Amino acid sequence: MTRAPRTSTAKPIPDLAGVFDVLSDETRLAIVQLLLDGELRTAGQIADLVSMPTSTCSYHLSKLLSSGITVCRVEGTRRFPVLRRSELENEFPGLLELIRIAPLPVSRGH
Structure with a gap:
């Protein structure tokens, strides 16, 4: 029997200072930029796309x-980070569009 996907309980959306604190790291900013397309990807797939070790x-x-910026969707043994797009857009209108268009370095190998 196949289980329906589950999503982790969402933490409260941080205040603007908290969002800026979490997104002040260019790696996390790049990950959020990638998650904006809504595609489900595992940590390994995201790591490949942002050129860094999975760990x-x-x-x-x-x-x-x-921080509450994402939730985790679980399908069987696979876990997918999902951006809390609608909540972030409601709380901080325009922020995700700024992230989407922000130029980021091509290589982030940390």
Whole structure:
């Protein structure tokens, strides 16, 4: 029997200073920029796309999750970080568009 996908309980959306604190790291900013397209990707897939080890990417994904910027969608044994797009847009109109168009360095190998 196939289980329906589950999503982790969302933490409260941080205040603007908290959002800026979490997104002040260019790696996390790049991850959020990638998540804006809404595609489900594992930590390993995201790590490949942002050119970093999976363990480093997982660290940054956990920061995004614990801050309330993302939630975790679970499908079987796979976990997918999902941006809380509508909540962030409601709380901070225009922020995600600024992130979407922000130029970021091509290589982030941390």
